[in-house]
Amino acid sequence: MTSDKKLSLFNTLTRKLEPVEPIEPGHLRFYSCGPTVYTTAHIGNFRSFLTADLILRTARAIGMSTTYVSNITDVGHLTEDDYADAGGEDKMARALKSAEGEQFPSIYDLARHYTDVLLEDWSALNMVEPTVRPRATEHITEQIDAIERLIEKGHAYETERGVYFSVGSFPKYGRLSGNDSAEQLEQAVRDVVVDSDKRDPRDFALWKKDEKHLMQWYSPFGRGFPGWHIECSVMSMHYLGETFDIHAGGEDLIFPHHECEIAQAESLTGKPFSNYWVHTRFLQIEGEKMSKSTGNFYTLRDLVAPEPEGRGIHPLAIRLALMSGQYRRPLNFTRKAVRDSVRMRERFLEARRRADAAVDAGSPGDDRLGERLDAIYERTLDAMLDDLNTSAAIAAALDGVKLISGMGDGLNAASARSAQSWFEQINNLLGFIDYDERDAGPDATVDDELAPKVEALLDERTLARQNRDFARADAIREELDAMGIEVMDGPDGSTWKRRVGV
Ligand SMILES: [Zn+2]
Numbered sequence: 001m002t003s004d005k006k007l008s009l010f011n012t013l014t015r016k017l018e019p020v021e022p023i024e025p026g027h028l029r030f031y032s033c034g035p036t037v038y039t040t041a042h043i044g045n046f047r048s049f050l051t052a053d054l055i056l057r058t059a060r061a062i063g064m065s066t067t068y069v070s071n072i073t074d075v076g077h078l079t080e081d082d083y084a085d086a087g088g089e090d091k092m093a094r095a096l097k098s099a100e101g102e103q104f105p106s107i108y109d110l111a112r113h114y115t116d117v118l119l120e121d122w123s124a125l126n127m128v129e130p131t132v133r134p135r136a137t138e139h140i141t142e143q144i145d146a147i148e149r150l151i152e153k154g155h156a157y158e159t160e161r162g163v164y165f166s167v168g169s170f171p172k173y174g175r176l177s178g179n180d181s182a183e184q185l186e187q188a189v190r191d192v193v194v195d196s197d198k199r200d201p202r203d204f205a206l207w208k209k210d211e212k213h214l215m216q217w218y219s220p221f222g223r224g225f226p227g228w229h230i231e232c233s234v235m236s237m238h239y240l241g242e243t244f245d246i247h248a249g250g251e252d253l254i255f256p257h258h259e260c261e262i263a264q265a266e267s268l269t270g271k272p273f274s275n276y277w278v279h280t281r282f283l284q285i286e287g288e289k290m291s292k293s294t295g296n297f298y299t300l301r302d303l304v305a306p307e308p309e310g311r312g313i314h315p316l317a318i319r320l321a322l323m324s325g326q327y328r329r330p331l332n333f334t335r336k337a338v339r340d341s342v343r344m345r346e347r348f349l350e351a352r353r354r355a356d357a358a359v360d361a362g363s364p365g366d367d368r369l370g371e372r373l374d375a376i377y378e379r380t381l382d383a384m385l386d387d388l389n390t391s392a393a394i395a396a397a398l399d400g401v402k403l404i405s406g407m408g409d410g411l412n413a414a415s416a417r418s419a420q421s422w423f424e425q426i427n428n429l430l431g432f433i434d435y436d437e438r439d440a441g442p443d444a445t446v447d448d449e450l451a452p453k454v455e456a457l458l459d460e461r462t463l464a465r466q467n468r469d470f471a472r473a474d475a476i477r478e479e480l481d482a483m484g485i486e487v488m489d490g491p492d493g494s495t496w497k498r499r500v501g502v
Helices: 043-061 091-097 107-124 136-152 182-189 228-240 251-269 300-304 315-323 335-361 370-385 390-406 413-430 444-466 470-482
Strands: 008-011 016-019 027-032 065-070 156-158 162-165 204-209 224-226 244-250 274-280 283-285 331-333 485-490 493-498
Touching: 008 274, 027 043, 027 228, 043 065, 043 244, 043 274, 043 283, 043 300, 043 315, 043 370, 043 413, 065 228, 091 107, 107 300, 136 156, 136 162, 136 204, 136 224, 136 228, 136 251, 162 251, 204 228, 204 251, 224 228, 228 244, 228 251, 244 251, 251 274, 300 315, 315 331, 315 335, 315 390, 331 335, 335 390, 335 413, 370 390, 370 413, 390 413, 444 470, 444 485, 444 493, 470 485
Parallel strands: 027 065, 027 244, 244 274, 283 331
Antiparallel strands: 008 016, 156 162, 162 204, 204 224, 485 493
């Protein structure tokens, strides 16, 4: 499908809402800063990753192809990176020393564990897998190479303790964050001068020399590890080219992380780095800043795990709750909002079940819904194209649900088929109704283990129904239900899926 519709996004760089014009027409190339895998990502992190997912889904809905890169930071992100350059401890190394970290034999095992956790949560939230998910530790050579070139070009220098980017050598530094006077920058960095040989307190680390660090590599500047900012400049350009379309991340990344990424990349290439910058606002929990110490903190697992350990909420209801406000507005994540999202999603599912049943029943009549649902889909899409206005998009989609539900028993097969394809379109765009068909969902491996048993029981049930042994057929259905399997009977036989959360 091609379309003359355009996606508009608020560009932090220009502070304007702008239509996105990809460099290569019809092909959107974008990068979204991923997590540091030292712990389980919290739902605030996922709000920001979800923005990237929605950019991708919306771009695809207007016929664009996409190359979407989201990294995994598994080295070099220091505890104080946000305000004291090269200060603090590597987050990964510190996590290994914690009580939780003691279960891991090495820092690489810790990284692997939390990467696996991230990928499971990612897929439970029905977020599309990036085209490439590079890890910082897999791109050390390219980072060393970039640092060498920055030194050659006079944008970086070496001290006893590391290599630093010289902020004074890049006059546009501060343009993204608006921290443009030297004084503001110093204040923003609140530099605890960790290295007294730094020429300017604003300069930030590209390489940290440390022969004792748990993750270290040989480099022309001695053994050590790369700074956090350089990884994203290097990996984004490696996969997307020197200039690409969109760079996204949480609002906390505007400064210093993204400011530093621009300085590094543009000093290396002399070209603009990313044309659009998209930032997601923080999530609040019950009206307050999310914080581990006050208990105002959720991981997806806290919410999804069955009671009493968790709250037993379906992950896609959490997805809906995270989407209930537009990414650029603060979102207050409350218990009430989660309950509302569970109910709202149930209305979508109920209307779809009606449509499925009406298609199966096959009652005659002309399609009375198709055109009206098409118009509602366009309104939903238009809301997403308008700076990912998810709350307006959900409200528009709800009109479709009301329309379908309002038909009651009058829903004929032709109208119901239109409703089914409408649900598929809405789900492709918003992703909260059900898992994409190509996606086995969060428990694909469990499905693999269960499959032979489930298939055998389903065959037996089909046979029982053919023999009109309904008592046996019902007993099998109950047995499957107890296994957490939902059976869906259709004209072409029965299919099944594993119930998630609930
Ligand atoms: Zn980044």
